[in-house]
Amino acid sequence: MSSDLSHEKARLELSARMDSEIDGSTALTLDRHLETCAECSAYAERLHDLRRSLRLQPFETPPDIAGKVMASLADRKGPVGRDVFRFRLRIASVAAAATALLLVASVLPLDRAPSGTAKASEIERAVTSAARSLTDYHARYSITERGWHDNVPLRTFAAEVWYQAPESFRLQVRDLTEYPSRVWPRNDVDLVSGPRAYWIREPYACPTEALPECAAGSGVEQRSVVHRQPFDGTSDAPTDIVVPLESVARSEGLQPIGTATIDGRAAQRVRLTYREAHPLVDALQAGGSWAPIAPLDSVDIWLDSETWFPLRFEVSDGTGTVLEVTATSVEEPDSLSQALFETPHKGVVTDGGFVQRDVGYGYIDLHPRYVAGLKPFRSGVIKGGPTILSYASGMTWLKVMVGDSMPTDLATQLEAEVVALANGGRALYQPADGELERRLDVDGAGLDFHLESNLPRDELLRVGSSLPLEGKVDDEIAVEGGTLRRLAAGTKTFIDFAKRPTYLPAGYRQTGSFLRTGRQRASIERFSLPESDLGGAGIQIDQSPSLTALPPSSEDLFGVRIGSAIARWSEERGQLEWIDGGVYRSITAPSFDWWTVVKIARSMR
Amino acid sequence: MEEPDPRIVASARAGDIVAFERLVRTYQVEVWRLCLHLLRDPQAAEDASQETFIRVFRFIGKFKGDAKFTTWLLSVARNCAHDELRRLARRKRLSETMDAQPERAAWDQTLGVEVREALYELPIDLREPMVLIDIFGLSYSEVARMLRSPEGTIKSRVHRARETMLHRLSPGREASDEL
Numbered sequence: 139m140s141s142d143l144s145h146e147k148a149r150l151e152l153s154a155r156m157d158s159e160i161d162g163s164t165a166l167t168l169d170r171h172l173e174t175c176a177e178c179s180a181y182a183e184r185l186h187d188l189r190r191s192l193r194l195q196p197f198e199t200p201p202d203i204a205g206k207v208m209a210s211l212a213d214r215k216g217p218v219g220r221d222v223f224r225f226r227l228r229i230a231s232v233a234a235a236a237t238a239l240l241l242v243a244s245v246l247p248l249d250r251a252p253s254g255t256a257k258a259s260e261i262e263r264a265v266t267s268a269a270r271s272l273t274d275y276h277a278r279y280s281i282t283e284r285g286w287h288d289n290v291p292l293r294t295f296a297a298e299v300w301y302q303a304p305e306s307f308r309l310q311v312r313d314l315t316e317y318p319s320r321v322w323p324r325n326d327v328d329l330v331s332g333p334r335a336y337w338i339r340e341p342y343a344c345p346t347e348a349l350p351e352c353a354a355g356s357g358v359e360q361r362s363v364v365h366r367q368p369f370d371g372t373s374d375a376p377t378d379i380v381v382p383l384e385s386v387a388r389s390e391g392l393q394p395i396g397t398a399t400i401d402g403r404a405a406q407r408v409r410l411t412y413r414e415a416h417p418l419v420d421a422l423q424a425g426g427s428w429a430p431i432a433p434l435d436s437v438d439i440w441l442d443s444e445t446w447f448p449l450r451f452e453v454s455d456g457t458g459t460v461l462e463v464t465a466t467s468v469e470e471p472d473s474l475s476q477a478l479f480e481t482p483h484k485g486v487v488t489d490g491g492f493v494q495r496d497v498g499y500g501y502i503d504l505h506p507r508y509v510a511g512l513k514p515f516r517s518g519v520i521k522g523g524p525t526i527l528s529y530a531s532g533m534t535w536l537k538v539m540v541g542d543s544m545p546t547d548l549a550t551q552l553e554a555e556v557v558a559l560a561n562g563g564r565a566l567y568q569p570a571d572g573e574l575e576r577r578l579d580v581d582g583a584g585l586d587f588h589l590e591s592n593l594p595r596d597e598l599l600r601v602g603s604s605l606p607l608e609g610k611v612d613d614e615i616a617v618e619g620g621t622l623r624r625l626a627a628g629t630k631t632f633i634d635f636a637k638r639p640t641y642l643p644a645g646y647r648q649t650g651s652f653l654r655t656g657r658q659r660a661s662i663e664r665f666s667l668p669e670s671d672l673g674g675a676g677i678q679i680d681q682s683p684s685l686t687a688l689p690p691s692s693e694d695l696f697g698v699r700i701g702s703a704i705a706r707w708s709e710e711r712g713q714l715e716w717i718d719g720g721v722y723r724s725i726t727a728p729s730f731d732w733w734t735v736v737k738i739a740r741s742m743r
Numbered sequence: 744m745e746e747p748d749p750r751i752v753a754s755a756r757a758g759d760i761v762a763f764e765r766l767v768r769t770y771q772v773e774v775w776r777l778c779l780h781l782l783r784d785p786q787a788a789e790d791a792s793q794e795t796f797i798r799v800f801r802f803i804g805k806f807k808g809d810a811k812f813t814t815w816l817l818s819v820a821r822n823c824a825h826d827e828l829r830r831l832a833r834r835k836r837l838s839e840t841m842d843a844q845p846e847r848a849a850w851d852q853t854l855g856v857e858v859r860e861a862l863y864e865l866p867i868d869l870r871e872p873m874v875l876i877d878i879f880g881l882s883y884s885e886v887a888r889m890l891r892s893p894e895g896t897i898k899s900r901v902h903r904a905r906e907t908m909l910h911r912l913s914p915g916r917e918a919s920d921e922l
Contacts, residue, residue, distance in 0.1 A: 203774070203793055359809070
């Protein structure tokens, strides 16, 4: 035989070559073997025949799994995972609704709050101010969590956070739990978000409910983002643990419920739902696997009365406390070492494409004249994309993206609120949605501005009106089979088939109104919160005389009486639909429970 | 398997139930086929497939896009199939059938019955890499990551699986052990 391969080894490599998993030198050796070995050549052909047979084997028709899966999800009324929080906002469960009712009953009325309790507006102002002045922060926390897994009912952690304004953040979580055996994955997490890069290391494990049997399938994964643009929402730092700017200062539902002393520090105690408080609650859970929390679970926060740092928070699900986090030490060091925020660039690395450089004053000055007292921070360009300017002071920041072609997409056109700016222009505004902060699209002829900031709405609009152009908004939007005509706020346009709600959830107001013409006449009205509408979906009411029957649906739906009509409720879509007076009407409110939507429907006149 | 449009995955992650349902409809056949090959029982495969998509629903927020979506989906399906195997074994129901005899009734009408039977006679540790590589077209590294085994182990297992199948499908199987 002219080759140095045995038949057995040759067949192993033939198998690998069929899978394109052979290196060049082995392939040459294999070819030499095949030149003189008819048996192995025939074996290669049989291997290919076998693969063909496997791939071509006929199948019976598989079952319709999709229908059963979607129905099964609708039936699930158990606790809701944070991993699917936004999804579940769309299908807020009846179980969560019941929990919320219990919680509402347990909340102290505002007029009975103990003396010394600050008002919600005072706390919001104080937290906003603290976020402006903070420069450096270091704290340690102890975490106790219940309900992660039946076999591990209690877990404990130590966490440490370092922060340097405006966007350097480091988080370290160490799992101190005594697990039943070593096969259980330890939930150790490291995250560093520096000015230019981001890195996270977290456990990669089987789904919690599949543990411990599939614990062999666990490990650690790392991801990095380099050339990161300023305040990039996809790799941002969970800074609400430092000062709860989003969860407390921008919340619509903040309830002050008393004062307390935590480790010798005077504290204000406030209460929110997880729906509002999740930027804080999730901050220490930026990676890894954690026990589920439902949108309407109650979150009590103890804020230091002087610094407004969160000293403690507890999450309760109506039956007991599921998560307790306590700061064991908090300090404001003079200046933290930059080495703390160096990112290792390990694991899967994504290039954000941002090139930092000074943005000059070319033929047009791109800088807003008003930036709410913030100082210029990083500026530069995205390769092949817009120019970016940013400004910051403490934790408060503003980002301005400028491009010559950043057209506003249809979803934003529909969902955003048209705002009139002081310079006479118009723009599209969107509240913070839990992932992105407040946004303002100011489109001009040949130059478009996209602003994003954690400044309050009014301040962001002032920035928008100081841009070097007057924004325009399209009032006629072409859609399939017709046109959407935007109706100005306050216009007394008479739409004969449309009814209006006389009840809306607290804080919600009309932010958009459209008349659809063409093949299908319809009225579309949008309602949202001004500052933060977590989940970002708002409330939408659609009405059309062109639809005289409810479209067929394979979902599990249940019926609710609205006047003389029977409406159907889809938990998956968070949508109530009915026919009333020959007009199709629907309310889509994915972040609400069904009874709130029914209440809106019954208020329509 | 084709990768989905990243926008659909992004929408599903962001909570778009229509996008999620599109993913289920796109991949339900492939997921069911993998479960069937691992479980060898159509009903058990259907149960495991449903559980797969329910887990995907719960954990799609964990999918960060650093691996292929289809590989991640098949990993979840594989875990669900193994859970179903354990559940069935615990209940002692079908366990002997699972270990010794494939489900025949559903396949007797098909032309590929011999190939399928030979496949189903393979022990799970050989059958699993073979199905993932030969039918689903995964690479050794993807299967190694999914099965938490070295690539060299995957290479030798898939080779042993193929040798065993060729032997079983060989016309002169009873007469000789030679291939």
